[in-house]
Amino acid sequence: MQVLISGIMIGSVYAVLALGFSLIWGAARIINLAYTSFYMLAAYFFYVGISLLGLNIFIAVPLSIVIATLIGVSTYKFCLERIRAHDVVVILISIALAFFFEECILSIFGHQFHRVPPFISGYRELFGVRVLNQYFVAFGFSVTLILGLWIFLSRSRIGIAIRATSQDKEIVNLMGISEKRVSIIAMIIGTGFVTISSVVVAPIYVVEPSMWMHPIIMILAIVVLGGLGSLKGSFIAAYILAFSEVAVVNWLPMGAFIKSAVALLVMIIVLAIRPEGLFGVVFEEERL
Amino acid sequence: MSKKNFISLVSICLLVLGASWGTVEARKTDVKTIKIGVAGPMKFTAGENHWRGAIMARDEINKAGGVLVGGVKTPIELVKVETNEILSVSDAILSIERAAEKVHFFMGTKRSESALAMQDVAMKHKKIFIGCGAAHPELCVRVAKNYDKFKYYFRVVINSAYMGKILFLHLGDVAKIVREQLGIEKPKVAVLADKLKWADPVVKAVETNAPKMGMELVGVWRPSATASDVTAELAAIKDSGAHIIFQAVSGPMGVALGKQWGELEIPAALIGGNAHAIVKTFWEATGGHGHYVTTQTGIGPVKLTEKTMPFWEGFVKRFNAFPGYESVTYDAVYILKEAIERAGTLDSNDVVLELEKTDYSGAFGRMVFYPRDHKFAHDLKFGPGYNTWILVQWRDGGKLVGIWPYGWEGITYEGSEKYVLPPWMVKYWKKKK
Numbered sequence: 001m002q003v004l005i006s007g008i009m010i011g012s013v014y015a016v017l018a019l020g021f022s023l024i025w026g027a028a029r030i031i032n033l034a035y036t037s038f039y040m041l042a043a044y045f046f047y048v049g050i051s052l053l054g055l056n057i058f059i060a061v062p063l064s065i066v067i068a069t070l071i072g073v074s075t076y077k078f079c080l081e082r083i084r085a086h087d088v089v090v091i092l093i094s095i096a097l098a099f100f101f102e103e104c105i106l107s108i109f110g111h112q113f114h115r116v117p118p119f120i121s122g123y124r125e126l127f128g129v130r131v132l133n134q135y136f137v138a139f140g141f142s143v144t145l146i147l148g149l150w151i152f153l154s155r156s157r158i159g160i161a162i163r164a165t166s167q168d169k170e171i172v173n174l175m176g177i178s179e180k181r182v183s184i185i186a187m188i189i190g191t192g193f194v195t196i197s198s199v200v201v202a203p204i205y206v207v208e209p210s211m212w213m214h215p216i217i218m219i220l221a222i223v224v225l226g227g228l229g230s231l232k233g234s235f236i237a238a239y240i241l242a243f244s245e246v247a248v249v250n251w252l253p254m255g256a257f258i259k260s261a262v263a264l265l266v267m268i269i270v271l272a273i274r275p276e277g278l279f280g281v282v283f284e285e286e287r288l
Numbered sequence: 289m290s291k292k293n294f295i296s297l298v299s300i301c302l303l304v305l306g307a308s309w310g311t312v313e314a315r316k317t318d319v320k321t322i323k324i325g326v327a328g329p330m331k332f333t334a335g336e337n338h339w340r341g342a343i344m345a346r347d348e349i350n351k352a353g354g355v356l357v358g359g360v361k362t363p364i365e366l367v368k369v370e371t372n373e374i375l376s377v378s379d380a381i382l383s384i385e386r387a388a389e390k391v392h393f394f395m396g397t398k399r400s401e402s403a404l405a406m407q408d409v410a411m412k413h414k415k416i417f418i419g420c421g422a423a424h425p426e427l428c429v430r431v432a433k434n435y436d437k438f439k440y441y442f443r444v445v446i447n448s449a450y451m452g453k454i455l456f457l458h459l460g461d462v463a464k465i466v467r468e469q470l471g472i473e474k475p476k477v478a479v480l481a482d483k484l485k486w487a488d489p490v491v492k493a494v495e496t497n498a499p500k501m502g503m504e505l506v507g508v509w510r511p512s513a514t515a516s517d518v519t520a521e522l523a524a525i526k527d528s529g530a531h532i533i534f535q536a537v538s539g540p541m542g543v544a545l546g547k548q549w550g551e552l553e554i555p556a557a558l559i560g561g562n563a564h565a566i567v568k569t570f571w572e573a574t575g576g577h578g579h580y581v582t583t584q585t586g587i588g589p590v591k592l593t594e595k596t597m598p599f600w601e602g603f604v605k606r607f608n609a610f611p612g613y614e615s616v617t618y619d620a621v622y623i624l625k626e627a628i629e630r631a632g633t634l635d636s637n638d639v640v641l642e643l644e645k646t647d648y649s650g651a652f653g654r655m656v657f658y659p660r661d662h663k664f665a666h667d668l669k670f671g672p673g674y675n676t677w678i679l680v681q682w683r684d685g686g687k688l689v690g691i692w693p694y695g696w697e698g699i700t701y702e703g704s705e706k707y708v709l710p711p712w713m714v715k716y717w718k719k720k721k
Contacts, residue, residue, distance in 0.1 A: 002527050006520045111331045111545045113564070113573040123552050129523055130552045195393070206543045206573060214516065249509070249520040250527075257657040 001127045003246050009135045011202055011242030013141035017215055018222040019149060020193030026166030026229045027186030030084045034075060034097040036212035036219065042068035042198035043207045044105055047114045057111040057119065065195045072191030073184065081183075105209045109203060118203035137199045145193060145248050146235065152189075153231070166229055217260060219221050225267040227277030237278060241265060321365035322355055322634065324624070325391035326617060327384060328405065329374045333567050334398040334421055334614045334711045338605050341420075341615030342366050344599070345622055355625045358632050364621065367391050373402030375433060381405045388413040392634050395620045400424035400448075400486045412440055414636050416643070418624065419443035421614045423451060424486050428658070428667035436659050438641050442657055444616050444623065445586055446677055450670040452490040455560050456497060458679050458692050458707070459534060462559050463503055465709060466531050471716045475660060476506045478530035478556065480521060480537070480545065482513035487536040490561075494534055506530050513539025522554050526645070531717070535560035543573050547668075550577025557709055558582070559679075568610040571686035582681040582691060582711040586613035589701035590690035592653040597650035610688065615676075620649030653677075655694035672697040681707060 021035055042064045049060030075097060083089045118134040125131075153159035165172045165182045175178050205211065222241055226233025241263040248259040270278060297305065326342045328335035338569070341635060346364045354363040369387045374377035380402035384394065394410050395418040399404040403422030407430070410417040417440060419427060424445040430440040446454075459477070466475045477498050481487040491508055498505045507530040509521045518541060525533060533556045537545060542564035549558050558581050564570055565583035574581075591597055603611040627642035628634060634718075648655040653676065656669040668675050676699060679692035690704040 002523050006523055010517075010520070106331055111333065112569050115547065115573050115575045117575065121551070130526060130546070130554075132551060135519070147367065188642065204519070204548075206540070206547060208516070208540060210514070211516055214514075246520045249511075250524045 002129050002245065005126055005129045005131060006246040007243035009131060009139055010246060011239035012139045012146075013197060014218055014222060014242050015235050015238035016142045016145050016193050016197045018219050018226070019146065019231055020190035020197075020240050021148075021219045022223050022229060022231050022234040023162070023186050023193070024190035025223065026231070027086060027162050028076070028081075028183040029045040029169070030076075030080055030090045031087065031094070032076070032080065033091060033094040033216060034101065035072075035094075035190075035194055037098045037101040038068045038072040039103065039194045039198040039215060040209065041071060041101060042195035043202040044109065044114075044212065046116050046199050046202055047207050049075075050116055051114070057117070059124070061199050064199055065192065068190065068195040068198070069191045072195070073187050075183070076191075079252065098216070102209050102212065111207070111209060114207040116199075116202050117209060117273045119200070123258040132204055134200070134203045138197075138204065141196060141200045145196065145257065149189070149193075149231075158182070158185055161277050169264075214260065218263065221264050221267045223268055225277055227279040230277065230279035233277055233279030315625065319357075319362060319392075319634065321363050321389040322357070322393075322628070323365045323367055324621065325367045325369045325384075325394045325396075326476065327369040327371050327380075327387070327388045327394055327396035327546055328614065329372055329398055330368060330370045330524070333374075333564070334374075335370070335396075336400075336609075337612040337614035338396045338420055338617050339366075339368060340609075341611060341618035342621055344398075344606070344615075345618045345620075349625055354414070356629045357634060364625075364631065369394070369580065371397070371402065371406065373397065373399045373406070377402045377405050381409055384409040388597070390414055390466050391415070392658045393624060393639075394418070395617055395624070396420050396614075397422045398614060399484070400427065401478060401484070403427060407438070407441055411440055414440060416494060416624070416636050416639055418620045420445060420617045422447040422486070422621055425449050425489070425664060425667075427632070428664040432660070432663050432665035433666065439660070439666070440636055442643055444611055444620050444652070444655060444668055446668050446670045446675060447664060448486045449664075451561060451584060451677070452493045453670075454492065454677055454679065454692070455534070455536070456501075457696060458494065458559060458582070459494075459498070459503075460501055461533070461692070461694070462557055462707060462709075463501065464533055465707065466557070469714065470531070471721065472531060474502060474504055475531040476504045476529050477532045477534055478506050478525045478528055478617055479508040479534045480518075480525065481508070481535065482537050482539045483510045484513050484538060486538065490536040491629065496591040498534075503532075511541055513537070513541055515539075515541040515630055517548070518545050519548050519552065520629070522534055522548055522552055524551075525556065526554050530556045531713075532556055533558045533560075535562050537561065538563040540564065543570065546570065546578035546581045547574035548577075549581070549709075550574060550579060553710075553716075554710040555713045557713060559707075560584070563612070566610060566612045566680065566688075568604075568608070571682065579647075579682050579684050580708065582679055582707065584677060584679050586616050586652045586675075586677055587611055588678050588680045588690045589688060590701040591647050592678070592701055593651065595649065596653075615650075616650075616652045619648065619652050619655060622650060623648050623655055670701055677708075678704075683708070 049055040119137045119149035120133040123130045123132050161182050222237040226237035244263045244266045245259040248262045328338035350363045354361040371383045384406045393416045398421040400422040463475045479494050481491045542562040561584040566585045630642040631638040658664050658667050681691045691707040693699040
């Protein structure tokens with residue numbers, strides 16, 4: 001029961017993070033390693049708003065999300081968009097950006113640990129397992145975001161355009177859809193996902209400059225395992241890796257420090273059997 | 289030779305000898321400042337502590353005129369050496385290599401893995417290095433095994449074997465309180481230690497000794513030192529029925545642990561060592577959930593010596609932070625000053641001989657080094673009458689209280705109080721009975 005409950009809670013957070021990343025990959029075709037920097041930035045903005053400026057939580061939360069998302073989208077617009085055809089350069093620039101943001105935060109706040117208050121403090125027992133109320137909040141947000149994304153992608157015109165862009169950019173362009181505009185929208189949604197996740201999970205963790213590193217590793221593992229560009233794959237892979245982590249902690253406590261490594265091992269095993277990932281999307285072949 | 293000529297010759301000889309002696313002394317003290325490299329991870333609390341302790345000592349000593357070397361008062365100049373040792377061993381090696389030509393002495397270090405590498409570099413340059421943080425015994429075992437090569441290394445914190453011993457003594461005390469207060473004959477212990485080299489001997493010792501002490505070991509959890517979420521580990525520990533969580537934590541994970549343990553009200557006493565729990569911001573970072581967490585340190589708001597409280601209060605006033613055990617650089621600078629003054633020179637070999645004779649009553653307690661024939665040569669001497677270190681516990685309202693030694697070998701430092709079990713734990717186990 002312990003593995004099941006913790007796995008579902010952690011998996012939901014991973015799922016939201018990975019879906020945002022997948023969405024950006026699908027529409028804009030970039031592997032943005034600075035993605036979780038905006039997760040870190042949102043947490044710091046939340047901390048500044050609530051602890052230093054004394055803002056109300058209902059003001060601090062949306063403000064942090066909006067500012068961090070704007071920075072994320074601006075980063076894409078001014079740094080990554082023009083080079084997005086060059087995968088390796090995008091990876092290098094985005095990792096440099098991630099370290100740049102970390103250094104900025106380090107310079108301003110130092111390596112002190114900070115805390116932001118939970119939306120609902122305390123915990124609840126679920127089948128004998130103690131779960132922080134904030135984890136329920138995070139779970140609720142995750143489910144809402146995932147369902148919202150699913151409805152948006154399947155019902156709205158822009159959502160359908162994003163899906164179409166993910167499948168075949170050239171055809172989308174031929175049909176008169178602005179692929180650039182679609183990419184920006186996907187970027188806003190994807191970055192919004194990571195910043196929303198940040199403000200709901202930051203109260204569970206500790207706010208510190210390197211908090212972006214572990215999530216990006218897990219996200220990469222999830223999207224590769226699920227199949228690059230597959231939202232369904234990312235969703236399922238998020239839970240597989242979360243359950244792997246929790247299982248290691250419970251059944252192999254001495255190896256708790258390798259929980260992420262075991263999750264990555266699961267990814268390697270699946271890729272050895274299915275190189276395209278669980279639900280790999282085959283992109284359009286280059287047209288001659 | 290006439291009497292007059294003899295006196296003239298003797299006078300000339302004395303003048304020549306005097307001039308030569310003066311030249312030698314001038315050469316000996318031909319330094320404008322004594323440069324001490326303070327090596328540590330400066331972006332982290334440990335490095336900040338190293339630096340802050342050292343500058344407090346530097347300011348006091350320089351205000352009093354400096355260090356007397358060969359009859360000349362010489363001021364101390366501190367050189368900040370950013371080792372980045374928490375994240376990179378290679379950075380640490382390079383930082384010492386680069387600084388070795390610029391400084392006369394080194395002090396500092398935090399992480400044993402990096403300190404071992406830095407020690408090699410400092411020894412190559414025959415630079416005295418006073419360890420003020422890294423606690424693995426190997427650092428001084430090396431001195432005992434190869435004295436000629438490693439004799440320049442000294443340490444002013446107790447090694448992790450002694451840290452483990454203290455933690456065990458306290459574990460025994462807490463087990464006794466659990467038996468008496470909760471009526472549990474055989475308390476269950478879970479170990480939660482970060483996966484770093486220094487914690488290995490501590491974990492091994494708990495595994496061996498807990499059963500001998502009438503306790504049942506229910507498991508050992510070793511998350512990453514940088515983990516930001518240990519709720520899964522804590523849930524598993526609660527599931528194991530543990531009454532005591534024995535922590536051996538030096539990484540940032542310690543903050544998440546204190547916060548999530550208190551927030552989930554895990555019904556097990558969180559004792560042992562947590563390096564981040566001595567930081568003043570621990571209370572804020574845990575949102576006040578770190579209450580009842582205990583940790584081990586070299587200094588606290590208790591009277592170890594006459595110098596402790598003035599230093600503690602001065603540090604808090606100047607930096608708005610508690611001095612961590614790495615701030616022992618404060619005592620290290622004074623110990624070095626006294627050794628240099630006794631030696632009358634900055635020559636490493638001469639200063640080593642004087643450092644070996646150290647018996648200094650510092651802010652962090654009595655400082656005496658084990659002799660060269662001891663298995664921990666040049667390590668800080670531990671025990672009653674020497675340096676004992678202490679344990680502190682966070683209490684409601686963000687108050688830090690000394691809780692160990694509390695009667696051990698007849699020692700209770702002024703300002704110490706008895707350890708208190710978390711009330712939610714008492715309530716949980718009494719209800720369960």
